[in-house]
Amino acid sequence: MSYVVLARKYRPKTFTEMVGQEHVVQALSNALTQQRLHHAYLFTGTRGVGKTTVSRLLAKSLNCQGPDGQGGITAAPCGVCQACVDIDSGRFVDYTELDAASNRGVDEVQSLLEQAVYKPVQGRFKVFMIDEVHMLTGHAFNAMLKTLEEPPEYLKFVLATTDPQKVPVTVLSRCLQFNLRPMAPETVQEHLVRVLAAEGVPAEAPALRLLSRAARGSMRDGLSLADQAIAFGAGKLEEAAVRQMLGSVDRSHVFRLIDALAQGDGKTVVEVSDALRLHGLSAASTLEEMSAVLQRMAVIQAVPSAADMTDPEGAEIARLAQAMPADETQLLYSMCLHGRAELGLAPDEYAALTMVLLRLLAFKPGSAVRHGDQQEKKTLIEARATERAPPVASQVASPLPAQVAPLQAPAPARTAVPAVGAPPGRVLPVVEPAPARPAQRPPVPSNGRPGSEVVGVPVRQQAESFRENPASALTLVPTEEGDFWYATVSDLVAREAIMALVRELGLQSQLVGRDEGHWMLRVERESLNQPASRERLQNALLAAGHAVKLSVEVGTVTDSPARRNAAAAAEKQRAAEEIILADPFVQDMMRDFGAKIVPGSIKPVSSK
Template sequence: MSYLVLARKYRPKTFGQMVGQEHVVQALSNALEQQRLHHAYLFTGTRGVGKTTVSRILAKSLNCQGPDGQGGITATPCGVCQACTDIDAGRFVDYTELDAASNRGVDEVQSLLEQAVYKPVQGRFKVFMIDEVHMLTGHAFNAMLKTLEEPPEYLKFVLATTDPQKVPVTVLSRCLQFNLRPMAPQTVQEHLAGVLQSEAVEAEPQALRLLARAARGSMRDALSLTDQAIAFGGGALQEAAVRQMLGSVDRTHVFRLIEALAAGEGRAVVEISETLRLNGLSAAGALEEMTAVLQRMAVAQAVPGHGDAGDPDHAEVARLAALLPADETQLLYTMCLHGRAELGLAPDEYAALTMVLLRLLAFRPAAATAEAEKKTLNAARPSPEPAAQPVRAPQATAAPVTPPAVSRPAVVASSVVSAAVAPVAPPAPARPPGQVLPVVDPPARAGATAQSPRPQPAGDGAVVGVPVRQQPESRRDASAMPTSFVPSEEGDFWYATVQALVAAEAITALVRELALQSQLVARDEGHWLLRVERETLNQPASRERLQAALKAAGHEVAITIELGPVNDSPARRNAAAAAQRQKEAEDIIQNDPFVQQMMRDFGAKIVPGSIKPI
């Protein structure tokens, strides 16, 4: 006889044998006892939580005939009558299971619905169970809507899905929906203990705890992992063997990591990470275990005394919770949680694990606070240089000045301190000739200057200090920048040359901007002189590229660029032409008889900026 896996051998046969779904069991049991039966049920939940099992138990409850053949609808099927045994064996003619993952078309659904017109052959009700119903096509859903809404009195629909978001609302509104929840690890562990006791298999509680956590709420996964663990351990469940099978990280490594992080020992953190690499333990599992331990530590810090005293890790978690402040625990938890997403981005997951752990060490709030305090103390500490001593010297040598009623003590103090700290001013950087502008007092401050004298620097330069807010901006006189161009003979030639280069895309970006913004001042055989207003355009690379483009266009010349006012450049010509076109377009609109009539009769106005030339 072939071996029957635990997940099938211990599948619940009645509602009383189900674990972890009491809310569903209670609702269905009360409905069956009170004969308040819906015609369509929808069971949702993740894999392995009992959707198909509930469907089969419901079908047995509807068709159970009792041991004596006189039974009726019941919440506790007998399990011995022909209907119950046939449904458990999968050969009951009035119970049909359809796998929508492989039968998702409208033809398969139509074939199923054709059987709805026939009354049950053996049982009391026909039950159509459609598993993974969200896989059906839109046409298949539409084909079953009418029958699903008003089925015959002897027909019941049971739908099951792991993704209810993909089920149309037209189907959801016709069903009674039950959400089967993932099972708690403690519930899974208790059920596994009962199953292994029935199988006479020795198991350590810590091994069952690992299997329950690895199942992640699925009882079928837990039983399948238990089968694998029994085979791996040779008929017994030992914690070390189960941990090795699952690739789980020993909590001892996790406790050592957290203790090293609390103590700020970077060497210990790296060594433990290398130990995980050498043992082939999962990097993601290490962060997951750290997250679980840090969560329990945070709970212990917020609610002292909380937790299961019988848990072997309880004492160690409490000890670590006392080592770390609450804010650091929260920070470590967040970094471990988000660090799991970075493991797949790195070429080596162990290197990524090491970086996450070192980040936990680098961003400790206590270390950051200590570093900030250290910087603050260093900044507040007086400088040991002797130049900081004669601060009072300028006050003794300065001429006595009677300050006015309203003065600027901050500016004067800063000047005195600057003179004391740096008595010898550094030499000014060299500037190109013609670019040095004198610093003068604004005309608006002439009267105030006569009344409130300012401290003069120790030097022979007649430079008057001006407050920062009133310092005039260093820029050219607006009158020196012409707003329109003055046509010239050289400008016509230069405009035609630049337009040809732009049309041929021989110049682009900064080179094109240099050509458009420049004016051809003079030209002779082999040499052209250009003028630009902005020095930023006169770059050696742009100048060389423009010269190369001119050479490619047949102009074997060398160009020289000077700074000065420009009144005839291709850009100014283009702007003047655009302004002329705009003015002509506005004149056309304003002189149009219909527009004038609208303005005269209805007070219409032309929106400024709405007229664009074509």
């Protein structure tokens, strides 16, 4: 006797044997039990989820005669009567399956509909099953519309498709639609365990886990891969053999890669990439496995209780979730998805894989601290450290351009005092600590060395917003430096001197301090603080006549060009709403007829 593949041998014979489609089984079972039968059904879903199987089960339920030949419509077909046996074997005369992928013309559909005028020969109902119905031509759809809407009482239509978007709405409106969902990997694995146990095939749990993930939601694909794995493993399923057959990447390589990315270890990343090439493992599979692990990490970071410690890999994934910040996890996940699409564009997929991994490392948030801005960050740290220095008689700004004095809250105006030894015409304001907040501005020596000569440089400073006040991040606090920065950035944007990320850096940043040759910007998101964007903005300023060096820090922003634009837009919106509400006609409509203005329907008209 010839061998029957697992996907056909274990095709469900009753609704109770259906796996993973409980919502469809429940609806059809209740309809059959209550005799509330529709004349046309449409089953949608990806390949291998049971569309054809449900169609055959429905035909059996409608035509089952029972073991004694006296049965009626039932949700539990007997499977032994002549109708059930013939439908299972594919030779029931009143059940017709039409493959629309190869019979898509109007002639084939008309030939099928010609049989509709004849009553069933053997069963209770005629059932026309059209598979991949979206492949029919427009004329074929039009030919079946009238019969589909008002078929004879003994005729039932069952349509199946993997792409319901291509089915005309005139057909959809005439059908009762059921969406069969893709199978979860756990559901596929549980079914494989039962099937292989019935077959007497020994199988390792990790091997079944690999097969269930490779099935990608299709039970038929899972059973077909199990058939292939049994042949590959000579009658048994072992993890190493299945992994070799699928070309899957060992999760240990993936864990090592993610751990190296979390630590910023580029050497380990390149070593693992070379090891993947040496073992001939799939580059696309590597990125897919990384995406799957990163997705589970993101879930654990958002919901710590979601960690599944019963999974052998659960503890390692939970550890990586704690080692990597949530924003980095999201960034790596996005880059893995996009990187997989780029593998086919490179002449060597392993070189492309290495580039994707190095890109993950290069765009790691905060990588600038490790790769090239040590000196800049160090000076900023030193500048902030002056806030904790012990008070002295007075404080002046450092003559070094890179050392910008930390910014504080607004203080009452004081008389500017020339610094000792300042060059003619160059006066540096000396600010004494405010009596009410002595701890806010502790003065420090100019350079830490007593008795040294101090050279004054004209410095402009503005107050730093209090970070402990969250509401300050939502309001606009106009400043003198903000006026200058808004005009500068607006000019660069109008001339298209800055684009994309550089434009966002300029619009989202706040100018908090500037002296000769050095400007300090502040942004709220670390992702904007990238060396390349900062250098391009600096070059654009140089072309505009500002030969300065830019430094960027992360903090609360209260006055940026973007905030000013948003405030101006909000003011225009408010003015437009006031004009509409003050209109006499609008007031009459609201008073006499209870009219209401639809939220969001009022838009200000830009004047040109």
